[in-house]
Amino acid sequence: xxxxxQQLINGLTLGAVYALIALGYTMVYGIIELINFAHGEIYMIxxxxxxxxLTLLTVIGFAPAHLAxxxxxxxLAAMLxxxxxxxxxxxxxxxxxxxxxxxSPLISAVGMSIFLQNYVMLTQGSADKVLPLALPTEGIALxxxxxxxxxxxxxxxxxxxxxxxxxFIRKTRLGKAMRATAQDRTMAALxxxxxxxxxxxxxxxGSILAAVAGVMVALYYGxxxxxxGYSAGLKAFTAAVLGGIGNIPGAMVGGVxxxxxxxxxxxxxxxxYKDAFAFGILILLLIFRPQGLLGERVPEKV
Amino acid sequence: xxxxxDLVSAYGPIQxxxxxxxxxxxxxxxxxxxANGAGKSTTLMTISGARPVLRGTxxxxxxxxxxxxxxxxxxxxxxxxxxxxxxFSRLTVRENLEMGGFLQRTRSALEEDxxxxxxxxxxxxxxxxxxxxxxxxxxxxxxxxGRALMARPRLLLLDEPSxxxxxxxxxxxxxxxxDLNRQGLTILLVEQNAxxxxxxxxxxxxxxxxxVTLEGEAAALLQDSRVRRAYLxxxx
Ligand SMILES: Nc1ncnc2c1ncn2[C@@H]1O[C@H](COP(=O)(O)OP(=O)(O)O)[C@@H](O)[C@H]1O
Ligand SMILES: [Mg+2]
Numbered sequence: 105x106x107x108x109x110q111q112l113i114n115g116l117t118l119g120a121v122y123a124l125i126a127l128g129y130t131m132v133y134g135i136i137e138l139i140n141f142a143h144g145e146i147y148m149i150x151x152x153x154x155x156x157x158l159t160l161l162t163v164i165g166f167a168p169a170h171l172a173x174x175x176x177x178x179x180l181a182a183m184l185x186x187x188x189x190x191x192x193x194x195x196x197x198x199x200x201x202x203x204x205x206x207x208s209p210l211i212s213a214v215g216m217s218i219f220l221q222n223y224v225m226l227t228q229g230s231a232d233k234v235l236p237l238a239l240p241t242e243g244i245a246l247x248x249x250x251x252x253x254x255x256x257x258x259x260x261x262x263x264x265x266x267x268x269x270x271x272f273i274r275k276t277r278l279g280k281a282m283r284a285t286a287q288d289r290t291m292a293a294l295x296x297x298x299x300x301x302x303x304x305x306x307x308x309x310g311s312i313l314a315a316v317a318g319v320m321v322a323l324y325y326g327x328x329x330x331x332x333g334y335s336a337g338l339k340a341f342t343a344a345v346l347g348g349i350g351n352i353p354g355a356m357v358g359g360v361x362x363x364x365x366x367x368x369x370x371x372x373x374x375x376x377y378k379d380a381f382a383f384g385i386l387i388l389l390l391i392f393r394p395q396g397l398l399g400e401r402v403p404e405k406v
Numbered sequence: 407x408x409x410x411x412d413l414v415s416a417y418g419p420i421q422x423x424x425x426x427x428x429x430x431x432x433x434x435x436x437x438x439x440x441a442n443g444a445g446k447s448t449t450l451m452t453i454s455g456a457r458p459v460l461r462g463t464x465x466x467x468x469x470x471x472x473x474x475x476x477x478x479x480x481x482x483x484x485x486x487x488x489x490x491x492x493x494f495s496r497l498t499v500r501e502n503l504e505m506g507g508f509l510q511r512t513r514s515a516l517e518e519d520x521x522x523x524x525x526x527x528x529x530x531x532x533x534x535x536x537x538x539x540x541x542x543x544x545x546x547x548x549x550x551x552g553r554a555l556m557a558r559p560r561l562l563l564l565d566e567p568s569x570x571x572x573x574x575x576x577x578x579x580x581x582x583x584x585d586l587n588r589q590g591l592t593i594l595l596v597e598q599n600a601x602x603x604x605x606x607x608x609x610x611x612x613x614x615x616x617x618v619t620l621e622g623e624a625a626a627l628l629q630d631s632r633v634r635r636a637y638l639x640x641x642x
Binding site: 287290291292293295296298299300 | 454456506557
């Protein structure tokens with residue numbers, strides 16, 4: 105077995121997930137200069153909704169007979185629920201603080217993150233939640249390495265979502281309004297763009313991407329808990345900073361790079377320090393290149 | 407058409423407008439002149455809904471509009487070309503114009519307006535795929551005006567359109583403003599270049615530290631000794 109190639113495939117899979125979550129951080133930062141610390145929790149909620157829906161479908165006997173459809177329904181439910189959470193989060197925790205000092209929404213974000221973690225822990229229990237069904241494991245051989253069905257699914261879905269997002273941002277009226285609002289919020293308002301609605305849309309789009317990432321991770325690892333949003337969130341945030349926070353292609357590149365670095369680091373350096381790579385990178389970045397690889401703007405210190 | 411009464415606005419504890427009253431009639435060009443920091447830009451931003459109205463009223467076309475958010479005010483028919491032009495520098499010229507027409511309901515209405523702006527400013531048609539930030543100052547000013555026109559305004563607020571432009575371009579921009587007005591657009595014009603503004607406008611207001619200190623026919627203000635001393639750079 106080709107270990108390098110296998111690690112690259114594993115790293116790409118992980119990186120695709122980081123990229124999907126990182127997009128939510130970067131889009132929100134791009135538009136209101138806020139690091140939405142509760143974004144990792146939205147992803148975690150997506151994972152829970154995914155597992156809950158799959159469990160229900162298994163109980164009624166729908167899954168695993170119609171596995172593809174069941175996964176599709178789980179994704180759909182997670183996207184809807186997370187969209188609602190993201191929208192509400194913005195309305196309740198950030199919009200009232202729009203003209204407050206910069207630190208206030210940041211504190212609100214940390215508070216919402218802790219609140220959502222505890223809320224899920226209390227309602228869903230602190231024990232791990234386990235996927236109720238076995239997924240196919242028969243992978244495709246690729247030059248001495250294996251691409252598992254889940255890896256293939258994650259890679260294809262992520263690429264499709266990122267392509268769709270890019271088209272949305274580049275070509276649609278709403279996407280252009282998002283870019284205009286990110287560049288100059290006052291001017292955007294002066295041309296008639298309903299800025300608050302655009303900001304809410306940004307949260308919804310980011311939350312939908314995080315929802316998909318959550319469900320895919322739940323399927324990939326087969327078990328989740330209320331704390332997964334914390335580390336995934338920090339890593340995706342690192343990915344966003346790596347690519348240049350506020351920069352959408354940057355988040356994609358940053359996510360994939362971070363996934364690859366982690367996966368290669370774990371197999372060639374030490375797997376015990378796997379998580380330390382991300383935070384080491386974050387610290388080095390903030391010291392030496394806070395604008396990231398593709399970014400132009402320097403993020404505010406937090 | 408537009409009437410401000412005792413308008414007060416502030417940045418935190420600093421009152422920038424201390425009770426401004428002015429009006430603009432349909433079809434007029436009204437000039438608003440005054441030194442740096444007098445409150446001209448704040449006045450326009452308050453009319454546009456981008457600054458809060460702390461006291462006083464704003465009426466437009468017979469309706470009270472103070473407190474409306476900016477996008478509602480644009481929909482009512484007031485568009486602004488702000489100081490410094492504020493082009494979306496990383497959007498293309500065409501996208502900048504599309505954003506100006508954000509409230510346009512149909513694709514065909516948008517296309518029609520684009521055509522109108524492109525025929526008024528042919529240079530924008532040539533540059534439509536370029537990023538806004540790559541345009542020269544004069545081209546950016548045309549883009550900013552074109553972008554405002556995309557909203558099909560009835561009243562256009564212009565904030566220092568001649569700022570930073572070469573004299574020949576200043577003349578060009580002023581000619582554009584005059585032509586727009588002749589086509590029926592009502593204009594409230596803020597200018598540092600008081601002479602040019604007073605020559606173009608029918609009436610004018612002079613603003614000093616948040617208050618209107620003089621008002622009247624532009625031609626009369628051009629002859630006023632206080633105006634000549636303070637704003638037209640003439641001695642006694
Ligand atoms: N963003 C701001 N924050 C605080 N004060 C401001 C701000 N913008 C303008 N001001 C103050 O408000 C007053 C009016 O400014 P402005 O309306 O820009 O004047 P003008 O356009 O006539 O030069 C000035 O005293 C200025 O210092
Ligand atoms: Mg000004």
